[in-house]
Amino acid sequence: MVNLANPILLIAIPLLFVFLIAFSSAFSKSIAKYLPIFAFGLNVVIAIMIIPDVLKNGLVIATTAGFKPPIAIDMVVDRLSLFLAIIASLLGFVVSIYNVFYIDEEPEEKFYALFTLLVAGVIWMIITGDLFNLFVAFEVTSIAAFGLVGFHRDKGAVEAGFKYLVMGSIGGSFLLVGVIMLYAATGTLNIVDIAQKSAELTFQQKFLAYALIFTGLGIEGALFPLNAWLPDAHPAAPSSVSSILSGIMTTAAIYAIFRITNTIFDYNQIYFFLMFFALLTLIFGEVAAFFQKDIKRMLAYSTIGQTGLFFFAFTLHSTNGLQGAFMQIINHSLSKSMLFLIVGGMIMQVGSRNIDDFAGVGRKMKVSAFFLAVGMFSLMGLPPFFGFWSKLKIIFAALQQTNILMVASVVIILLMSVVEGAYFFKLLQAMFFGKPKQDREIKEASLGMLTAVVVLGLILLFVSFYPTPIIDFTHQAASDLMNKNYINLALKLGGL
Amino acid sequence: MNMSLELLLATPFIGGLLTYIGGKVHRWVRNIFAVLFSLLTLGEMSLFYNTTFKGDVWGSLFGSKLILQTNPITWLFLLIVTSISLLVIVFSVDDMKHEEDHIVLDSYYMQLLFVEGAMIGIVLAGDLITFFMFWEIMSWTSYFLIVHGGKKSMDAGYKYIIMSIIGAYAMFVAIAMIYSKAHSLVYPDVALVLSQSSPTFTIWIIILLGVGFFVKAAVMPLHTWLPDAHSEAPSPVSPLLSGVLIKMGAYGLFIIFYGLMSANLAKNIMPSIFSTPVLLYIVQWLAALSIVLATFLAIMQEDAKRLLAYSSISQIGYVVLGLATGTSLGVAGGLFHALNHAIFKSLLFLAVGAVIYRTGTRNLSDLGGLVKKMPFTFVALVVGIIALAGVPPLNGFVSKWMIYEALLQKKEVFLLIMAFVGSTGAFLYVYRLVHSIFLGQLSQKHENVKDVPILMQIPMWVLVIATVIYGIFPGLAMDVIVKGMKMFGFAPIAYNLYGFPQGSTMGALKVINIASVLMISFVVAWIFFLLFSKSRKVSQYDNYAAGQVVTPELKYNYSFGFYMSFGRVIKPIFKISIERIYNYWVDAAKIFGDYYMRRVYTGNLETYNSYIVIVVTIAAAAVLLGGKIW
């Protein structure tokens, strides 16, 4: 009998549906609409079925081709990656529902295939246990994203898509060189195996490989000087795609950096080096967001800022810091993707992306606007929403390291939070209390789109008011990461 | 006991939600729910009044435990919060009727109740994180209340929320610093840890927490949000903001100075001036400056609510001044003044709100002569301004007196003079209110003005009565204050129901006696006036100016630029506007930020690609240099 609790199904099923969409589009165009919903619905179910195994053993390894890990590629799921995989599947599921009502441009079947591929690639990036496979997953995600960013085919979309493509390709090349350097040094590609075999390498030897991998993943993960494609690409894409790009794709790349840094390059100097990237990312993201006139561009810059925040927490290199980072990732994924979905619905009604045109929209689109406010509050870290707990955790973790640099970083983080508050409140204020400008009839978004928004919003509210399970879970995940349980358990269970 | 505090805290929040849902049914369901739930909260408050409780509730509903505690000071503030909130909600029912958009009103009541709940949470908080959480909730819910007031209120609200966030984050840093040291945020633990920590650390904590509280309490250099926010907010919200919300800053100051830092203050780790630790001394000076400057500014206002807003800054200055003296008399005076100010300032704002409700303007020079049309509102306003000016037998008198006395005993004469100046200035601006709104010539537009409906009158009645009662029987409030201060280690003050008996730290004081003397002298003066005045009674339009007959449209009484000559004297002080300094820096930061953004995200793919190469080059150079760049 098939053991459905197999992590590999998390990738295989969406891929199956990708090809099914291609196949079915030869016969009927309308089937393609609904297939992603099934794919990610199944995915969510499977991911939830894996939970007990992961809780019991701490780690689940799925082999391919019937061989043990260093020989063949394996998929590794521990608490953290499972959690991200669940979020990704969930977002995929919710956004697919949204898509059915949102996408009305040809060629639809290609869009759905690429969309499914994108989410599959994200999950792939999260759960793979092999470095070259990570590169492949990175490329799958990127190529799907390139196509989707250019989906509208207008001036902006094409330009954004091209910029993203060139930068992404350069990143891919660097990533590949880094992977190959590690292969040359160790003769293996499995992450855990590399971690074992590279122990005798000097820091200096590893550093260049690390820098290249970091650059490659950092481009996708929106770290400061490498993220210039993001503010162009996220707004240009259809909103449902932006929601996935912002919500989980950048996060997945950052997760990959987490994983690789923590497993293979666990040096204090590296964390120090990364902290500057994190803070710069935070500052440039938030400050740039403040000046935006385009609502989606503003959200995109805000994504950069959020990335900087949780990346900073990660570079603290302590259990509390990691826990804060994971909580912030959850917060960001849920809220930001919800915001993009809502904004997508609003843009449909308003017919413009300019913030000034959104005045008074909040009174007409009440449900959307309510959840927009919830999402923004959560991102700002206002209590009682979930973002408050994660920001709290991060600040506490930072100040635990009594160090004048940390105090300075905390001041920067909080200053940037003020900036974030400044632009979010500016928008909310205009939306709820501004006088509507145009005489365009503004209605609430369609029921299907609202369903997606409400599902995400309710999840966010639920974790806001009952964060205990998530706090416990992320604490476990963080201490797993700190104790290198990933390596230890993979060695024990994978039989490396 | 455990359940009761939860109930008290939960009622407004649940009530807020139910009110919102009720609004979907009918607007009266909503109104009744709102009144009912605030009444319920007040009822619960009075039921549990003056009980003591310590511990945590709601194990894990909010992630970390909510730790609550009570002490008599808590109940003092809870009394202010719950009663003023109820009155404000009752007042809102008629006042906000003009708003047609249902959803706006539904959320308005919901937020009113939420603000109330958040303030209850702040006061009941037993650890800093609970405190901070409710503090933030209060900030953003009250922001939404402020922006209900129309176009101009949006800028005011924006300024308010940004300054609140800055203040809150300053607090946040302090809390996190404490946490990293103490690993606990419950008040006693924090106090213990702080008493053992170094002076620098303590000073940082005080400064950071102080910034947070000063923003909310609008002490002078951080007050710039208040005049806008309080004047632009809807009329029923202003009393809540001025009367209650800024008191939370005062409560916070009380908690840090005497709840958490008492040991540090006692140990005199800081140098002291006039036997006051230097930081407290600075706070005193800031408060005194607030008193004087805000009074001057209030005198110069042409807008009734703006005038009251500046007056709030000045009055909260008294509260902070009293709290910062450090003597039991001064602190008691500060706390008492917090209560009194809440009562009379709410009364004043409601009275002005009533005038705005009927006339639609709050510009002093457009009003006048309403005394016959709105007699009751007139009475309420007069009672309010007398209390504000600190005239016995109304309630402002005793608390101000206690603060003066405390300063006198510490021989801080200069501060005392400033406080006196503020009090005298108060006469000027409160007279302006009565004069411009109620006396003088009735504008033709306002011929048909009636007094406000009964639902708006009731809150004013209640506050008038409270003003008188607390004025004549200061012992009612002193009871709680002295009991509470004993718990914080202050020497008790002898008091009785009518004031202070012989042998009390501040000497004997019996309000009734002073009041009767004043009354008698007033009556005597009036008799003399009646006997010897040569005036005759005329109708409001029977007037002339320089031999010219005055048409009713013409404004003949002196109401614009009322204190112009006085303004010329104090003008040099206002050359330096704090707000302008802030704006300058904000603008500079904006220009700077924009400049760099444009140079980083140029839109040119070449530049972007070179970033990637540069990052890799730096790493490569680091490797070549032997990894020694750090």
Added chain:
Amino acid sequence: MIYYLGSFLLIAIGLYAIIIKKNLIKILIGLNLAASGVNLLIVSIGYIKNGTAPIFSKIGINPSAMVDPIPQALTLTAIVIDASELALAVAFVVLLYRHYGTLDIKKIRSLKW
């Protein structure tokens, strides 16, 4: 070592073209040069002196005389990925030309700040 150097130079030349050249087509050429350099690098890592192709075309070939098969497999994958990216990039360039009427990268910057 010279083989390594060759691939490094290819990467460097590719990157140089990407940064310095203004023409979109030349940038794409640069991208592909760099990618080819990487592929060459991968293959040359797998080379073993006097090794043969890892194909057991006759029974009894000594496996120890064969070159590493993994880099070859990786290259195969990498080449396909590069080709896919190039196809997509060319499509983008065509559309860019249609929208902007130019291939000069400095003029294609309607999205900025």
Added chain:
Amino acid sequence: MIRKIVYSIFLATIVLALVMFFAAYPFGKNKMTVGEYYLNNGVAQTGASNIVTSVVVDYRGFDTLGEVSVLFGAAAGVAILFFVLAENRRERKNITSPNFVVKVGSRIIFPFILLFGTYIFIHGHLTPGGGFQGGSIIASGFLLLYLAYPGTRVSRKKLSAVEGLAGLTFVLLGLYGLMLPESSFLFNFLPKGQLNALLSAGILPIIYIAIGFKVAAEFAGIVDDMMCEVICRGGEK
């Protein structure tokens, strides 16, 4: 100019750092660990005489699945970018007819190209070659056809069906492995057969055939889109 020099120096730094790194792993030295395992056990475990194929399709088959997806994504992306409404697809503008030699020559060569491509992907597990190579050769045959007869159109629906079906075959073969006791994706469950025989190596040739079809269909699709960009739109702005 300064820019050029500066970036040249930067790139030189990168190259130098790479050289420093690879100096520790000289060219031609045996660096295998896992590779050795493949060489020693590959034939026994997979039955393919071409170890590279056994790595690509079996040991690291999951990479190949990704590769196929990338190609699929690129084809879909090109289709999105060059999307032309179905009714406009039939329009032909700007067609210059190629000369006689090309027309006849391509007709003669086309079947041979197909045959050659098919040969390559069928023998992927025995000889250098495989699905990608074979598939792209077949697609080049289609390219030739397009060049010779610019008006020809391949049915996109059929291409789409072929690529979908081929992809489904790959994934379903993989998923079948999960139902076996080994419970492993892409498990090679068919008999290995005799070394160097056409029918050997279990599922490897089947997968390679599927890949071959898929690659051919996708490249043909890309070619078709690009041709259409020229023909249907006539390259107008």
